[in-house]
Structure formats: C-alpha cells, structure tokens
Amino acid sequence: MEATPRARPIWAEVLTGPELLLTVPGAAVAALAAPAGGARPVLVLPGFVTGDLTTAPLRAFLRSLGHRPSGWGLGVNVGVADHIAAGLDRLIQELAHRHGSTIDIVGWSAGGLLGRLLAQHRRELVGQVITLGSPIRLRTGDSNIGLLQEIAGHLFVPTPPRIDVDEIPVPSTTIWTEHDGVVPGRLCCQTPGPTAECVQVRGTHLGLATNPAVMYVIADRLAQRPDVWRPFLPRQRLRWWYPSLEQESSDASALIV
Known part of the structure; x- marks a missing residue:
C-alpha cells in the first residue's frame, strides 16, 4: 500500500526569504508574458492564520492586469468557523450582485479550501477556483501546523479529522509544489478531469x-x-517554471527521436 505523502521539513520554508526578494521583477515578467484577458472580478482568500495583508501583492498584480480583485475583509483566517462560513456566503452574493457576473476565486492554502467549499454551496455564483498549496485531501496530523490548528480549534471550531474537497462543480486549477514545508504538496493536487x-x-x-x-x-x-x-x-520559454510540464516536453521529444 502506498504511503501517505508527507510535508517537507518546516525549515524548507526558509527559502521563502530569497523568493520574496524576486517578487517585483518576477511579477513584471509574469505580467509581460500573461495573455490579454477581460477584467474579471476576483475574490482572493488568505491562508491559515493570515489576513488580507498577505495577499496584497497578488491583488496588486491582478489589478495591474485590469482585473477587479477583492480581499475578503473577514480578518484572520481561522478555518471553517461559523463566522467565516457566513461571511463568505454573504460576500460572494454581494460581489456577484455588484459585478453582475460570477466571481472567480483565488485561495491560498486554507483559503483555497474555503474557496472550494464555497463553490460547492454557491456554484451558480462562482466562475472558477484557483488554489495555491491548498490541501484537497488532508487528515489530522498530515501537516506541519498541527499546533496552530489545535489552538484555532480550541478558540473557534476544531479542524475536521479528514478533509476532502477533491470534486467541485466549477472549473478549477490546483497549484502545488513538491517542496511544500507546510502541507504535503501532492495532497494539494486534485484529480484531473475535463475542467x-x-x-x-x-x-x-x-x-x-x-x-x-x-x-x-x-x-x-x-x-x-x-x-x-x-x-x-x-509559453515555451516559460516551461522551465513548471516541472511536470517540462518533463512532459522531454518525454515527448524522446518519443519523436
């Protein structure tokens, strides 16, 4: 039987420092390479025990492309608490009414989990969900933030012993990294399907x-x-940013030869 994937050691996250130094030039490259698109209303959800401040650079990037991003305005993300669920339900309805369209959701870590749950309950208001390092299937003890989850559980609501939001009724993209030092990277990858x-x-x-x-x-x-x-x-020159796609290209070249 295949062993359950585990997160990398938490100290692997120290590499975040050098990554942050490349934020501005990296965002400029991404913006220049990005395809042209319409102005989409986007709800950006923060990670566990963080708030809108941590997603400000991402929202600024989206705004620079002409999109209309919104923070969630619900304070610190403590997981699936009653006030969070009620606040998100109210927020998605307000945004859909204001923009007269469905709302795309971008969720980081636990924010992505909440976004997928929201899509299950409000599918008619959600255009698509894009998650960044969000656990799609997770059991208690699989992550490196068990203590924070336990504290949040005592203060608000216990984390469910098992999380599974693999299937949602809207198009979705799960973004993950093998070097994730918080949750097992492969548990942040949904089952591929038509959308x-x-x-x-x-x-x-x-x-x-x-x-x-x-x-x-x-x-x-x-x-x-x-x-x-x-x-x-x-684009072909950006394939090296994506290990799995780069491997697919190498395999295809080998078959042609």
Whole structure:
C-alpha cells in the first residue's frame, strides 16, 4: 500500500526569504508574458492564520492586469468557523450582485479550501477556483501546523479529522509544489478531469502568493472567457517554471527521436 505523502521539513520554508526578494521583477515578467484577458472580478482568500495583508501583492498584480480583485475583509483566517462560513456566503452574493457576473476565486492554502467549499454551496455564483498549496485531501496530523490548528480549534471550531474537497462543480486549477514545508504538496493536487487540472511549480508554500510562476498561471486562467475552459499551457520559454510540464516536453521529444 502506498504511503501517505508527507510535508517537507518546516525549515524548507526558509527559502521563502530569497523568493520574496524576486517578487517585483518576477511579477513584471509574469505580467509581460500573461495573455490579454477581460477584467474579471476576483475574490482572493488568505491562508491559515493570515489576513488580507498577505495577499496584497497578488491583488496588486491582478489589478495591474485590469482585473477587479477583492480581499475578503473577514480578518484572520481561522478555518471553517461559523463566522467565516457566513461571511463568505454573504460576500460572494454581494460581489456577484455588484459585478453582475460570477466571481472567480483565488485561495491560498486554507483559503483555497474555503474557496472550494464555497463553490460547492454557491456554484451558480462562482466562475472558477484557483488554489495555491491548498490541501484537497488532508487528515489530522498530515501537516506541519498541527499546533496552530489545535489552538484555532480550541478558540473557534476544531479542524475536521479528514478533509476532502477533491470534486467541485466549477472549473478549477490546483497549484502545488513538491517542496511544500507546510502541507504535503501532492495532497494539494486534485484529480484531473475535463475542467480540473493540477499545475506544479517550484518554490515554497509561504512564497506561493508572490511566486511569478503562480502569478502567470493565475493570469492565464483569468484571461479565459467564462464559458470556455482549456488546460493551462505556458509559453515555451516559460516551461522551465513548471516541472511536470517540462518533463512532459522531454518525454515527448524522446518519443519523436
């Protein structure tokens, strides 16, 4: 029987520091390479025990492309608490009414989990969900933040012993990294389907929201028409940003030879 994937040691996240130094030039490269697209309303959800401040660079990037990103305005993300669930339900309805369209969701870590749950309950209001290092299937003890989950559980609501949001009724892209030091990277990858895909990037969990490879994926997904979905395929010169796609290209070249 295959062993359950484990997260990398938490100290692997120290590489987030150098990644952050590349945020501005990396975002510039991603913006220049991103395909042109319409102005989409986007709800950006922060990670566990963080708030809107941590997603400000990502929202600024999306705004620079002409999109209309919104923070969640619910304070610190403590997981699936009653006030969080009620606040998100109210927020998605308000945004859909304001913009007169479905809302795309970008969620980082636990924010992505909440985004997928929201899509299950409000599918008519959600255009697509893009998650960054978000656990799709997770059991208690699989992550390196068990203590924080336990504290949040005592203060708000216990983390469910098992999480599984693999299937949602809207198009979705899960972005993950093998070097994730918070949650097992492979547990952040959904089962591929007609409108469900996984994209692997290089980097840390804490650096995902400012990772230029991630920004490019998000920009590419948002550039699609709401009624048309196609799998992510980066420009050839950017393939090295995506290990799994780079491997597929190498395998294809070997077959041709």
